[in-house]
Amino acid sequence: MRSPMTEQEIEQYFLYHNENIKLLKIGFDHVRDHIKTLYKRKTKDGAYIFALDDVHPEKIQNRKVEKSLSRILSGIQVSWAEESIKRLLYEKNLFTELQREYLLTRPALDQRWYSTLKIVFSIAYDLVPPGDQICDTVTVENERRNLGDELVDHYLELKGIITDNLVPNFSIRNKVQHGEWEYAFRPKYSAEFSQDLTEKVNKENIVTTTSRYTLVNTFYQMIVDLGRFKSNRFALDSMLTPFEYFYSRSIKKIRFEITKIESPALESYISDLVDKDSRGKIYREHMNTN
Secondary structure: OOOOOOHHHHHHHHHHHHHHHHHHHHHHHHHHHHHHHHHOOEOOOOOEHHHOOOOOHHHHHHHHHHHHHHHHHHHHHHHHHHHHHHHHOOOOOOOOHHHHHHHHOOOOHHHHHHHHHHHHHHHHOOOOOOOOOOOOOOOHHHOHHHHOHHHHHHHHHHHHHHHHHHHHHHHHHHHHHOOOOOOOEOOOOOOOEOHHHHHHHHHOOHHHHHHHHHHHHHHHHHHHHHHHOOHHHOOOOOOOOHHHHOHHHHHHHHHHHHHHHHOOOHHHHHHHHHHHHHHHHHHHHHHHOO
């Protein structure tokens, strides 16, 4: 273990990760905008390419470009999620040095999210046992008599979101980062083709990736609220923490994004973009004639 970090060093590391996140966000926004521009591209005759038949050569080529950019967008999104949890480890007055070191050494991103949730929840509700800062002996499911059903159910729901939505997200990123953009193979050494993983990778598009981004951002903020704030310091309701106060609204937002991930409706998304672009053109032509 390295020597304990000073408060100034912790703050500096937070800023380092924050700058990484800002740059990833710039990349995410620019690639996303590029994809949206692609959907509004026209032929020489003025027809929207994505409104053409699927067998049209220009549409086929545009679909290939769209898929390539979507894979890049997916990779950026999960890199952003990974850097976000690294930044969380340096939130002011949240983790002890031992807890931070433990979380940094988790071998996989999904394990880091599970462990972070468990430790932060334990910190928030005074479940950290003496001599067990990493909460290895804590079983939140057994704390119903202590915390009540609602809080334990909140914890289990968040844990389920990691399992059902974040873990698959990380798996897809691994395939994308390894260059398996069209056909995916089974881990660990990608020696065997996987139809299931191929279908999952090919389901990713601008709609699913944007929803994943929003989902992770909301989940991250819930963990920050859980760990950083105490109820008697919360101006909106002194009886609750921000985590408890905003829980229903945050979960509703996450569920909405999950619905879009499961049924992305990409064609409707493209159609709405094209309609908006077309109306904008008509409006500009009308303004220029007056």
